[in-house]
Amino acid sequence: MTQVEFPPNTPPEEKKSETLAMAHTSHQQAWKWQDYFTFNIDHKVIGIQYLVTAFVFYLIGGLMAMAIRVELATPDADLLDPNLYNAFMTNHGTIMIFLWIVPSAIGGFGNFLVPLMVGARDMAFPKLNAIAFWLNPPAGLLLLGSFLFGGSQSGWTAYPPLSLVTAPIAQTMWILAIVLVGTSSILGSLNFVITILMMKVPSMKWDQVPLFCWAILATSILALLSTPVLAAGLILLLFDLNFGTSFFKPDAGGNVVIYQHLFWFYSHPAVYLMILPIFGIMSEVIPVHARKPIFGYKAIAYSSVAICVVGLFVWVHHMFTSGTPGWMRMFFTISTLLVAVPTGVKIFGWVATLWGGKIRFTSAMLFAIGLLSMFVMGGLSGVTMGTAPFDVHVHDTYYVVAHFHYVLFGGSVFGIYAGIYHWFPKMTGRMLNETWGRIHFFLTFIGTNLTFLPMHELGLQGMPRRVAMYDPQFIDLNQICTFGSFVLGISVIPFTINIIQSWIKGQPAGDNPWNGLTLEWTTTSPPAIENWEVLPVVTHGPYDYGNGHSHEVEPAVTPEASV
Amino acid sequence: MQQVPVSLWTLVAGIVVTAISIWIGQNHTLLPVQASQQAPLVDGFFNVMFTIAIALFLVVEGTIVIFLVKYRRRKGDDTDGLPVEGNLPLEVFWTAIPTIIVVGLGIYSVDVFNRMGGFEPAGHPHSVAHVHQMSGSAIAATLNDTPEATTAPTIGFGASPSAEGKPADLVVDVQGMQYAWIFNYPKSGITSGELHIPVGADVQLNLSATDVIHSFWVPNFRIKQDALPGIPTELRFVATKPGTYPVVCAELCGGYHGSMRTQVIVHTPEEYQTWLTENQVAQKQNPHQVVAVKPAELSTSEFLAPHVHDMGISAATLESVVMAGNKQ
Numbered sequence: 001m002t003q004v005e006f007p008p009n010t011p012p013e014e015k016k017s018e019t020l021a022m023a024h025t026s027h028q029q030a031w032k033w034q035d036y037f038t039f040n041i042d043h044k045v046i047g048i049q050y051l052v053t054a055f056v057f058y059l060i061g062g063l064m065a066m067a068i069r070v071e072l073a074t075p076d077a078d079l080l081d082p083n084l085y086n087a088f089m090t091n092h093g094t095i096m097i098f099l100w101i102v103p104s105a106i107g108g109f110g111n112f113l114v115p116l117m118v119g120a121r122d123m124a125f126p127k128l129n130a131i132a133f134w135l136n137p138p139a140g141l142l143l144l145g146s147f148l149f150g151g152s153q154s155g156w157t158a159y160p161p162l163s164l165v166t167a168p169i170a171q172t173m174w175i176l177a178i179v180l181v182g183t184s185s186i187l188g189s190l191n192f193v194i195t196i197l198m199m200k201v202p203s204m205k206w207d208q209v210p211l212f213c214w215a216i217l218a219t220s221i222l223a224l225l226s227t228p229v230l231a232a233g234l235i236l237l238l239f240d241l242n243f244g245t246s247f248f249k250p251d252a253g254g255n256v257v258i259y260q261h262l263f264w265f266y267s268h269p270a271v272y273l274m275i276l277p278i279f280g281i282m283s284e285v286i287p288v289h290a291r292k293p294i295f296g297y298k299a300i301a302y303s304s305v306a307i308c309v310v311g312l313f314v315w316v317h318h319m320f321t322s323g324t325p326g327w328m329r330m331f332f333t334i335s336t337l338l339v340a341v342p343t344g345v346k347i348f349g350w351v352a353t354l355w356g357g358k359i360r361f362t363s364a365m366l367f368a369i370g371l372l373s374m375f376v377m378g379g380l381s382g383v384t385m386g387t388a389p390f391d392v393h394v395h396d397t398y399y400v401v402a403h404f405h406y407v408l409f410g411g412s413v414f415g416i417y418a419g420i421y422h423w424f425p426k427m428t429g430r431m432l433n434e435t436w437g438r439i440h441f442f443l444t445f446i447g448t449n450l451t452f453l454p455m456h457e458l459g460l461q462g463m464p465r466r467v468a469m470y471d472p473q474f475i476d477l478n479q480i481c482t483f484g485s486f487v488l489g490i491s492v493i494p495f496t497i498n499i500i501q502s503w504i505k506g507q508p509a510g511d512n513p514w515n516g517l518t519l520e521w522t523t524t525s526p527p528a529i530e531n532w533e534v535l536p537v538v539t540h541g542p543y544d545y546g547n548g549h550s551h552e553v554e555p556a557v558t559p560e561a562s563v
Numbered sequence: 564m565q566q567v568p569v570s571l572w573t574l575v576a577g578i579v580v581t582a583i584s585i586w587i588g589q590n591h592t593l594l595p596v597q598a599s600q601q602a603p604l605v606d607g608f609f610n611v612m613f614t615i616a617i618a619l620f621l622v623v624e625g626t627i628v629i630f631l632v633k634y635r636r637r638k639g640d641d642t643d644g645l646p647v648e649g650n651l652p653l654e655v656f657w658t659a660i661p662t663i664i665v666v667g668l669g670i671y672s673v674d675v676f677n678r679m680g681g682f683e684p685a686g687h688p689h690s691v692a693h694v695h696q697m698s699g700s701a702i703a704a705t706l707n708d709t710p711e712a713t714t715a716p717t718i719g720f721g722a723s724p725s726a727e728g729k730p731a732d733l734v735v736d737v738q739g740m741q742y743a744w745i746f747n748y749p750k751s752g753i754t755s756g757e758l759h760i761p762v763g764a765d766v767q768l769n770l771s772a773t774d775v776i777h778s779f780w781v782p783n784f785r786i787k788q789d790a791l792p793g794i795p796t797e798l799r800f801v802a803t804k805p806g807t808y809p810v811v812c813a814e815l816c817g818g819y820h821g822s823m824r825t826q827v828i829v830h831t832p833e834e835y836q837t838w839l840t841e842n843q844v845a846q847k848q849n850p851h852q853v854v855a856v857k858p859a860e861l862s863t864s865e866f867l868a869p870h871v872h873d874m875g876i877s878a879a880t881l882e883s884v885v886m887a888g889n890k891q
Binding site for chain 1: 613642665791
């Protein structure tokens with residue numbers, strides 16, 4: 001197998017050459033490294049393109065976060081110009097959401113894994129898939145380029161009127177960037193829905209579809225329903241900014257609260273777009289490394305659907321102090337509280353999966369356990385904030401910042417790391433170094449708690465979010481947070497070294513290094529261009545551990561007429 | 564030696580977890596000093612949620628740790644774990660318990676929200692409210708006292724159930740602008756950069772914003788409401804403890820959002836009278852100053868200049884505000 005060399009922090013600018021790779025006519029058995037910089041329509045190449053591009057943006061967004069934390073080491077606004085501070089704050093959030101978590105969790109893992117897991121040779125619409133990916137680099141360039149015009153400074157929420165009066169050119173570029181990634185998300189979601197519904201291998205029954213695919217299906221439906229609403233809101237904002245309309249201009253009869261409804265109708269489900277695929281990753285990683293069947297397959301699959309449905313009706317909990325009447329605040333309090341139930345079902349299911357297992361503390365498993373422990377924290381603080389009477393105190397404070405970083409960093413980012421440690425051998429054919437992996441885990445785990453735990457107290461005591469200057473009484477806790485953010489910054493170094501080193505000369509992985517039972521482990525590592533010589537036949541469930549399947553040398557591959 | 568049965572361990576663990584959660588839930592010092600009638604309601608609710616959260620946290624994290632230790636792979640063991648795929652009663656149990664908890668919290672939150680006045684943002688326009696006077700305050704009407712007939716706010720926190728239907732004792736119009744709060748007392752014609760209120764009085768703030776969205780928050784009162792351009796909102800509360808508390812803008816409003824802070828000074832009724840009389844006299848000496856200000860025609864720094872002396876802001880903050888004004 002030719003090895004694939006692909007340095008993970010290659011800037012996206014170098015990926016501009018767009019030559020159509022002849023995937024289906026070529027006789028080559030593996031992609032060369034150059035192919036990863038082209039308009040390639042292989043789902044595996046696209047998946048890795050998503051992951052690597054997203055990781056580059058993660059580093060950029062992380063540097064912005066560290067600049068923010070350095071500014072906040074002292075109460076005065078003494079390091080950055082306050083407008084630049086707001087630009088960093090805005091773009092940190094935007095990049096982490098739209099160019100790191102969403103594209104890596106859905107675009108990266110979704111594209112690489114879904115066809116392999118359901119036994120398909122590619123996604124349903126390969127070209128559409130490639131187009132969806134290539135919308136991302138220009139979006140990223142637009143955001144970075146907006147700094148030439150001051151950078152968007154109105155927060156990732158871009159509430160008018162502030163977004164209409166601050167750095168208009170940068171704000172316009174920001175809107176265009178979000179519309180591009182939104183379009184990419186719609187195209188990708190359509191592709192996932194069709195692929196999962198229509199293209200799974202005939203021998204796979206519906207209750208044998210891996211939970212990651214269920215999660216991606218729920219995510220995609222959610223994205224298809226909600227993303228157009230965001231696009232509508234942002235386009236109205238774009239018109240207000242550039243073409244003299246006044247949808248959101250109060251002095252001309254516009255209404256600022258309507259924007260918030262349009263924005264949060266998408267952006268609350270967006271939280272689930274960032275966590276449901278991660279829940280899927282958890283359901284794949286934990287059984288393999290605990291050597292146990294997943295506990296409550298159906299409960300976990302249905303709870304994804306429940307989260308998806310209820311998640312569409314909770315958006316006003318972001319607006320409990322805005323222009324919303326009392327009855328609405330109460331209605332959305334109740335609906336928000338209800339989301340805790342299906343989320344709890346998943347958490348308890350994973351904990352129960354550990355019971356009676358033979359847990360292997362691989363780096364992938366460490367990150368999955370880290371996620372489990374921190375998501376509990378984020379979930380509990382989320383319940384408290386979901387109630388309007390308490391939220392009117394903590395809304396727009398550091399308590400909220402603490403909560404969503406526990407969910408999105410302790411949750412999503414840990415899940416992405418778990419996924420990378422778990423599937424890197426499949427993606428590259430080489431193992432990651434476990435020692436580096438453990439160092440990476442402990443630094444990240446300690447850094448996360450140091451950075452985000454004190455923020456709860458800051459918010460409860462009265463520190464608002466999105467400020468460059470604060471009351472001196474908060475200095476001690478803020479310095480702990482800043483110290484923690486440096487630990488987090490350093491934690492990326494062993495990971496990056498590990499990825500580069502292992503990709504070049506890591507130990508060869510073999511087809512199935514973890515003895516996994518899902519279909520992606522039945523092909524070579526990295527998988528051949530059309531995934532299998534002959535399509536696999538499903539003879540057992542995806543999590544049938546403990547029934548002797550994991551010691552079959554050749555896991556259930558028998559020829560079936562290829563499609 | 565006989566082993567202690569698991570059920571006994573579970574019972575002991577349950578009692579310990581309950582005791583710890585209740586103790587922490589009642590004795591933490593996470594929240595700042597309470598200074599309004601709503602504050603104990605919010606804190607009581609938080610303490611209940613916090614107690615439940617600690618219990619759940621300890622149970623789940625404890626279970627994870629126990630499982631990790633107990634079910635770790637031993638050296639040389641390459642076999643799989645038990646082929647357990649689920650347990651319906653257990654799954655029903657852990658679906659039902661959280662459901663009961665969140666439904667309970669939901670009902671409790673409706674009750675707290677109602678007692679906070681969340682369902683009763685004023686039905687009456689504030690000109691009606693002005694009729695009422697605080698007991699003991701005899702303030703002559705001034706020429707400046709020409710409150711604008713704005714639409715009554717229907718969003719925010721209104722009268723608590725006990726004060727329902729009654730107008731507030733004191734109405735203050737609060738205007739948020741980049742990066743200051745301006746408090747206007749329509750009855751007495753005072754304009755101030757700080758909020759002065761008497762302890763125990765039913766105070767209604769009519770919130771508005773001139774430029775972008777701001778959010779009026781007094782952490783010690785536990786209440787917050789956005790001041791929205793074009794949409795009137797209100798906050799109604801009774802301060803319970805004399806003192807000086809921060810007023811914080813909680814909605815991102817521009818580069819100097821973090822410096823948009825002032826104070827609320829809760830006076831004893833006598834102190835408040837003194838403050839009221841002094842400021843009425845002081846501001847009456849130049850009555851046109853207040854009415855002549857048209858914020859739209861002035862830069863931020865020009866607008867703020869006459870008020871600097873009583874806004875309680877430092878020279879550094881003023882400088883930054885002026886800088887921000889010049890940049891725009």
